[in-house]
Amino acid sequence: MNAPVPSYKLTTTAGWTGHLQLEFERFRGKTVLSRNRHKGPLVVQRPLYPEGKEVCHTYILHPPAGIVGGDRLVIEATVKKNASVLLTTPGSTKFYRSGGRLAKQKQHLKVEKDATLEWFPQDTIVFPGADALCETRIDLSATATFMGWEILCLGLPVNKNHFTTGQLRTRLSLYREDTILFMDQFRVNNEQDLQRPTGLRDFPVTATFISTNGNCDMLNTIRELVPEEKTAMFGATLLHNELLIIRYLGYSTFAAHALFAELWALIRPQIINRNGCAPRIWAT
Numbered sequence: 001m002n003a004p005v006p007s008y009k010l011t012t013t014a015g016w017t018g019h020l021q022l023e024f025e026r027f028r029g030k031t032v033l034s035r036n037r038h039k040g041p042l043v044v045q046r047p048l049y050p051e052g053k054e055v056c057h058t059y060i061l062h063p064p065a066g067i068v069g070g071d072r073l074v075i076e077a078t079v080k081k082n083a084s085v086l087l088t089t090p091g092s093t094k095f096y097r098s099g100g101r102l103a104k105q106k107q108h109l110k111v112e113k114d115a116t117l118e119w120f121p122q123d124t125i126v127f128p129g130a131d132a133l134c135e136t137r138i139d140l141s142a143t144a145t146f147m148g149w150e151i152l153c154l155g156l157p158v159n160k161n162h163f164t165t166g167q168l169r170t171r172l173s174l175y176r177e178d179t180i181l182f183m184d185q186f187r188v189n190n191e192q193d194l195q196r197p198t199g200l201r202d203f204p205v206t207a208t209f210i211s212t213n214g215n216c217d218m219l220n221t222i223r224e225l226v227p228e229e230k231t232a233m234f235g236a237t238l239l240h241n242e243l244l245i246i247r248y249l250g251y252s253t254f255a256a257h258a259l260f261a262e263l264w265a266l267i268r269p270q271i272i273n274r275n276g277c278a279p280r281i282w283a284t
Contacts, residue, residue: 014101015070018042024056025080031056034080042073045090051277055084059281060121066094069101069131076108079115079144084272086118090281092253093121097129098166107136111144116272119148120264120279123253126154130166138174140212145272146174149260151207153253154188154200163204164191174210174243181243184208200249203233207248207256209263213271214244222246222263228255257282 020042023035030053036044045059060075067073079085095103111117119138126132140146150172155163166188173183186206187193194200215238222236222244232250239245246263248256265276 015068015072015103016041016064017071018062018073020044020060020075022058022075022077023080024058024078024083024085026082026084029053031083031085033058035078042075048279050280051274055086055274055277057086057088057279059279060087060089062089062093065091066096067103067105067132068096069098069103071103071105073105074108075106076110077117078110079112079117081113081115083112084116086120086279088279088281089121090284091122093124095124095126095130095132095168097127098131100131102131102133104133105135106133109136109138109146109148111138111140111146113141114143115141116145117148118264119146121150122282123151123153123257125156125253126152126163126166126168128155128161128163128165130168132166132168134168134170136172139178140174140176142177144176145212147209147211147264147268147271149207149209149264151205151253151256151260152186153205154194155204157204157251162191163188163194172208172210176212181240182210182245201233203249203251205248205250205253205256207250207253207260209244209246209248209260211244211267211271212242214238214242214267218244218267218270221266225259225263225266227259228252232256234259 018040021037025034033047048057168188170186174181219238229250236246
């Protein structure tokens with residue numbers, strides 16, 4: 001792949017700067033973490049193998065536990081030929097009130113020939129008054145496989161603390177061999193953006209699940225799933241004859257996560273020929 005790698009400034013006069021670079025490769029039948037470099041408050045736990053040596057489960061940790069105005073976090077992960085990796089986080093990513101400064105988190109994920117990446121960070125909570133930018137770019141080779149999700153919560157609906165002030169901008173893009181397959185951009189500048197029929201219809205939680213190597217039979221099976229929230233909106237479509245896109249609008253990140261975890265366990269055997277093996281951290 002010759003896709004340009006984003007260049008991010010890693011110094012700032014205010015706030016934390018974090019940069020994590022990971023590479024995984026297959027060595028003697030085992031997927032290993034072959035490169036692990038970090039700067040600032042981004043680290044990983046030791047690799048885990050709950051389903052055997054072929055799949056490496058890795059948890060990305062952010063010890064400060066929250067992102068504030070001025071923070072800059074960058075995660076770069078490359079999965080080399082024939083390797084298989086599942087990346088997740090031990091808890092929610094929280095964007096706190098900004099104090100007038102922009103907070104950024106950017107991810108660049110690359111998956112090489114015949115490799116697999118499952119990208120399942122837990123939910124991102126954007127507090128009222130935050131000014132947040134979240135970008136994720138995925139670059140795939142011609143024969144790479146990817147499954148991943150993004151779960152966003154605006155405000156604190158459980159506490160009835162609504163997202164009445166603040167800004168959020170997100171971009172989620174997926175390329176195969178430098179050809180764009182999917183790009184989703186989302187912007188919220190005020191409370192009205194949440195309420196509009198063409199916006200979030202007053203739902204504070206929005207979530208997206210993506211999987212390559214899908215087909216119409218999977219699509220029909222997915223549509224039979226029933227969300228825990230009766231008022232939630234849930235839909236699925238197939239793009240480019242392979243890309244499954246599943247959307248969720250609701251009030252609960254727990255319900256969104258439960259639905260997506262069920263969906264993942266349902267289609268994983270067909271996508272990568274492995275049964276679901278949920279990371280232990282999801283149960284804590």
